[in-house]
Amino acid sequence: MGWEFSTDPEYQEKLDWARRFVEEEVSALELAAPHHHHTPPEPWLRAVVDPMKKEVRAHGLWACHLGPELGGAGYGQVKLALLNEILGAWSWAPTIFGCQGPDTGNAEIIAHYGTDEQKAEYLSPLLEGELFSCFSMTEPQGGADPRQFCTTARRDGDEWILNGEKYFSSNADKASFFIVMAVSSADVDAVRGMSMFLVPADTPGIQILRPTMYMGEIPGEELTHAHVRYADVRIPATALLGGEGNAFVVAQTRLGGGRVHHSMRAVGVATRAYDMMCERALSRTTQGSLLADKAEVQDAIGRSWTEIQSYRLLVLQTAWQIDQAVDRGGHSALRAEVAAIKNAGARLVHDVVERAVHIHGALGVSNEMPLAQMWQMAPAFGLWDGPTEVHAHTLARQLLKRHSPAPGLWPTAWLPAARQRAAEKLAGMLAAKAAWEAEHPPPAPDELGGIGAWQRYRARQAPAAVS
Numbered sequence: 528m529g530w531e532f533s534t535d536p537e538y539q540e541k542l543d544w545a546r547r548f549v550e551e552e553v554s555a556l557e558l559a560a561p562h563h564h565h566t567p568p569e570p571w572l573r574a575v576v577d578p579m580k581k582e583v584r585a586h587g588l589w590a591c592h593l594g595p596e597l598g599g600a601g602y603g604q605v606k607l608a609l610l611n612e613i614l615g616a617w618s619w620a621p622t623i624f625g626c627q628g629p630d631t632g633n634a635e636i637i638a639h640y641g642t643d644e645q646k647a648e649y650l651s652p653l654l655e656g657e658l659f660s661c662f663s664m665t666e667p668q669g670g671a672d673p674r675q676f677c678t679t680a681r682r683d684g685d686e687w688i689l690n691g692e693k694y695f696s697s698n699a700d701k702a703s704f705f706i707v708m709a710v711s712s713a714d715v716d717a718v719r720g721m722s723m724f725l726v727p728a729d730t731p732g733i734q735i736l737r738p739t740m741y742m743g744e745i746p747g748e749e750l751t752h753a754h755v756r757y758a759d760v761r762i763p764a765t766a767l768l769g770g771e772g773n774a775f776v777v778a779q780t781r782l783g784g785g786r787v788h789h790s791m792r793a794v795g796v797a798t799r800a801y802d803m804m805c806e807r808a809l810s811r812t813t814q815g816s817l818l819a820d821k822a823e824v825q826d827a828i829g830r831s832w833t834e835i836q837s838y839r840l841l842v843l844q845t846a847w848q849i850d851q852a853v854d855r856g857g858h859s860a861l862r863a864e865v866a867a868i869k870n871a872g873a874r875l876v877h878d879v880v881e882r883a884v885h886i887h888g889a890l891g892v893s894n895e896m897p898l899a900q901m902w903q904m905a906p907a908f909g910l911w912d913g914p915t916e917v918h919a920h921t922l923a924r925q926l927l928k929r930h931s932p933a934p935g936l937w938p939t940a941w942l943p944a945a946r947q948r949a950a951e952k953l954a955g956m957l958a959a960k961a962a963w964e965a966e967h968p969p970p971a972p973d974e975l976g977g978i979g980a981w982q983r984y985r986a987r988q989a990p991a992a993v994s
């Protein structure tokens with residue numbers, strides 16, 4: 528038997544340390560210096576942040592999503608998933624552990640497809656958290672459907688020229704470089720006609736039109752998701768990442784494993800909300816009893832726990848399957864499972880956080896609990912890396928590949944035909960039954976009346992079989 532639900536003790540020790548460190552140290556940083564985790568640190572921040580990163584390294588947990596060739600620990604997806612569950616509930620934690628988006632994904636792209644010069648210039652400082660980056664794909668007229676993308680890349684001698692506008696490009700105003708998806712050939716379909724480019728932030732022609740904020744964020748203090756214009760942006764031929772027409776292959780490099788990590792971060796968020804919900808239920812008395820004694824509150828707690836645990840197991844099983852499928856392409860061999868967890872995570876965060884907010888009453892919606900901010904983030908889980916519906920379509924398409932249409936007019940489970948097949952398969956048994964019944968005719972109808980008549984009849988037929 529190969530089923531296993533425990534973590535090896537050595538890694539569990541690391542996780543225990545990470546949880547303590549995040550809850551005691553990182554949470555303090557989050558409260559004292561919110562909104563700075565995507566900005567190159569000023570000296571006053573560096574004095575605290577750098578030693579924290581050093582401690583993470585000393586525990587072998589720095590940037591551990593990376594392969595060993597990039598200085599990571601080479602952990603598989605299960606270990607990464609368990610770590611991300613801990614990091615997910617605090618926005619500073621991924622930065623302190625060297626795995627903050629969008630930089631992690633961009634680092635993986637450069638590691639896979641960058642030139643030696645690009646790696647030397649960007650990769651190491653990006654991994655060190657010395658500089659930040661932007662992934663620029665979504666456009667104002669369409670995000671979920673790449674066929675709507677209009678930003679173009681035109682080859683001009685040894686250069687490419689980019690023109691177009693991108694929307695919700697996170698971190699654009701603080702990034703040292705952009706990874707931009709653009710249409711390099713309009714003659715083929717969208718999937719094969721797009722390419723990915725690495726564009727240094729100081730390249731002439733990049734304009735930040737508007738630093739769009741996420742709802743509830745304070746202008747000037749938080750991660751922005753800018754509307755960016757690329758106007759005749761000239762970049763060298765070497766800026767092309769992964770070859771012409773390969774933008775989607777390149778994009779998958781950053782999305783696949785990341786979706787498992789994001790899903791476990793969703794578990795972390797939901798669990799934090801759930802813990803608050805339980806504490807409140809055990810602390811607050813109204814109309815003569817604790818909230819914990821009210822049936823509706825008990826239902827909210829029970830449902831939340833069950834939903835979190837079911838989802839967590841699905842994510843961990845997906846992570847485990849990806850680890851088993853490394854030779855078959857890892858996450859790309861598990862498109863259905865990855866789509867399922869991306870899809871269900873958004874619902875989990877939404878439902879559990881909403882219940883936690885509600886059970887806290889007015890305090891829950893106030894700015895005196897972390898819940899309101901968690902609640903504001905809930906819709907984003909269903910949008911980044913593509914809306915829930917798109918993943919639902921992928922999920923259904925992938926699942927249906929595991930099935931076939933019925934061979935004829937009737938479903939294979941159609942009972943008349945199924946009974947016929949069963950009769951043919953068990954013809955011998957049915958013949959024996961007919962012979963036995965011929966020897967043991969049923970009683971006349973008048974014999975069947977009255978309480979216990981059937982038992983009396985059975986007792987006459989086969990006394991030993993009736994107790």
Ligand SMILES: Cc1cc2nc3c(=O)[nH]c(=O)nc-3n(C[C@H](O)[C@H](O)[C@H](O)COP(=O)(O)OP(=O)(O)OC[C@H]3O[C@@H](n4cnc5c(N)ncnc54)[C@H](O)[C@@H]3O)c2cc1C
Binds near residue numbers: 664668
């Ligand atoms: C916090 C956050 C950070 C982000 N960061 C980045 C970033 O750094 N870089 C970047 O490029 N993008 C980023 N995005 C954008 C994100 O990738 C897009 O929001 C997402 O792909 C959806 O695109 P859209 O917003 O244009 O919505 P649309 O494509 O207009 O979709 C809107 C809605 O239409 C419905 N819909 C869409 N397609 C379908 C379908 N096939 N079937 C049924 N219904 C459908 C869904 O309800 C969907 O939510 C970020 C988004 C958020 C919320």
